[in-house]
Amino acid sequence: MVEKRPLLTALSHAVLILGVLVIAFPVYVTFVASTHSLERILEVPMPLLPGDQLIENYRQALSAGSTKGSQAPVGTMLVNSTVMALGIALGKIAISIISAFAIVYFRFPLRMAFFWMIFITLMLPVEVRIIPTFKVAADLGILNTYLGLTLPLIASATATFLFRQFFLTVPDELAEAARIDGAGPMRFFWDVVLPLSKTSIAALFVIQFIYGWNQYLWPLLVTTDESMYTTVIGIKRMIVGSDATNEWNLIMATAILAMLPPALVVLVMQRWFVKGLVETEK
């Protein structure tokens, strides 16, 4: 900082610590609730220190699920969520990188038309066109399948843009050299473009993995079969009645399990996450 102001620095730390605590509080309570028996949670006020039912609750949730509402085991849901998140993230990256490559490195009729077609999808979130999209999925017979969970969410204008922006910054000399050496376009793609795009791919992966894992409305409509529920949907389906009739210990254990994978991805890949976030949106 430009000058020493110990008081202001102390205030900064105080504000930051307060912020961290306020942000962490709901998750802390969730964790505590997931370590107690249901009876203890329903006592008012509920305990604020972890209890001894941790292993019990998580085992019950993972292997058998709750006994009310949805009875699907959370273990299956975690698998479904993982397949969906990975499918969306990797699928988006794969189809975007090749279409961006075509748009940047080739001149062909309809090039700009294709570019604008992709661009416009930026403006149409699933939430807006939900019912007709559901009909399309139903007509294609992909309800309750992994294909149905991933395919409609795979087209992404943001990823195509990020790759396009990045390819435009790749020096022309590289393509020239490749051509002189007799490399075709696909050889150039595999040996030059793909290795150069590693950071962009990592950044996009983090953002899109979280996007896929946290999807709600689409899986809610597409999955009617309990064995296809994703974790986020599963939590919602466990909440059936009023406050006191839900199995909060299991719901909270599931909530922790639902938060853990994306939070780990963010923390482990923090550097790429920040880069990806700032770049995909610009």
Added chain:
Amino acid sequence: MEKRVVFRSAWLPYALVAPQIAITLVFFFWPAAQALWYSFQLQDAFGLKTQFVGLQNFVTLFKDENYLASFRVTAVFSVLVAVIGLAAALVLALMADRVVRGAMGYKTLLIWPYAVAPAVAGVLYAFLFAPSIGIVTYALRRWFGIEWNWLLDGEQAMLLVVMAAVWNHVSYNFVFFLAGLQAIPRSLIEAAAIDGAGPARRFWTVVFPLLSPTTFFLLVINVVYAFFGTFGLIDATTQGGPGQDTQILVYKVYHDGVKAADLGGSSAQSVILMLIVIALTVAQFRFIERRVQY
């Protein structure tokens, strides 16, 4: 910007764009066109006959007191989410930009709520504020004498979803504000300091104006988040209730289309939402064009 060096092939570029274009056509253009088409149709009560009615669905919507109420709810909700979320994130980012010791730790501890699904955020807040068993409800009653029951009180329900949404989105705003702050040249701030401007003065005359592109960008993103991203959050907590006090537009599209099976009315609402999204996107792009001139 165009590439000087390009490859030539009669078929390869088409093959490369084909997957993305195919998915876009099937899952974007076709449904969007259908939404537009249905919005001009009226279905009878049994879904057997449909009839072209022109703009009647739209006229009905704008005469519908419930729809107008949903507009007001959405406006209040998005303004609260954007203003509170941006203010909180800006304060945290300013502080995180100031401190030297532990900066990395604070950053890590502040960014992870981004990874929490809006629906899960909703469940956490619904549990904390549960009318009979919630720990925060208990504290409010015990210490402040406030009776908290968002199942009955519309304003409290709104506050609950706003809090959950801000909590969920504050880290996103924080990341952008921090990046924006770190992009401000140190020399400008040092010059202001030499001229005798204190921290508050420096913030309002130097830092805040230079941050305005970031702020504007985040404003648009937050409004988009409040409009569309919070569907899961609302569904997991209030489900639009009590009454319609938290029924935002997206939730009403879903409610009318899926639960009430009113295809024409729901499609007309979809079309209106599409227009809103397009307006927001255009606003955002005009801002990006402005940025280029900096």
